[in-house]
Amino acid sequence: MATIIKTEDGSNSIQSAQFEATYHSIHGAIQETQTVFIEAALKHKATTQNELSILEIGFGTGLNAFMTYLEALKLELQIHYTGVEAYPISEAIAKQLNYAELLNAQDKEQQFLNMHAQTNEWLECAPNFKFYKQVGRFEDITAQNQFDIIYYDAFAPSVQPELWETTILTQMYQALKPKGVLTTYCAKGVFKRRLKEIGFDIEAIPGPIGKREMTRATKK
Structure with missing residues (x-):
């Protein structure tokens, strides 16, 4: 069972009864995504390509994907997600x-809902943004040198230690291309x-509100 909660920046998140954990920081779902994934990963890589x-490991509410989609439109990035x-x-x-309301993207809300409705096949949200939601376990990922970025957004080590x-x-290292980056809120x-x-190069960088540090790992 999932319960909607409101985080401190006004954006909604979900409380999972199954895992007894929230999908985002209680200090703000949108601000967490902006810091951990958009700034530290997407914009970081977009400076060179x-x-x-x-x-994305842990599609969850779809906030990371939706904000990446909006950023791709703004920066004219070509993205396969x-x-x-x-x-x-x-x-x-x-x-x-x-999310669509708070991000002033009400005209894009249907694309957000489409991301949740469509599984295991490609969805063209825009000519420059192709999206695929894969329903399955993270442990079953077998990609090799395929991704420029990994958003590692699994539940915390205290909740699902096997995912850390x-x-x-x-498997994440193998899935990344050389110089690919993995970002996550975790800094343990x-x-x-x-x-x-x-084999990763590690950077401890300032985290979102409520966390002093987060992690950016780059494949050598």
């Missing part, structure tokens, strides 16, 4: 999320040590 392939989610939310829940172990992080020492052991 305008064609990007993105993998794959969101992976084992437990998709219902379209009824998606309709209760207020060396095995799955190695053991997590960063695992990334280094796999």
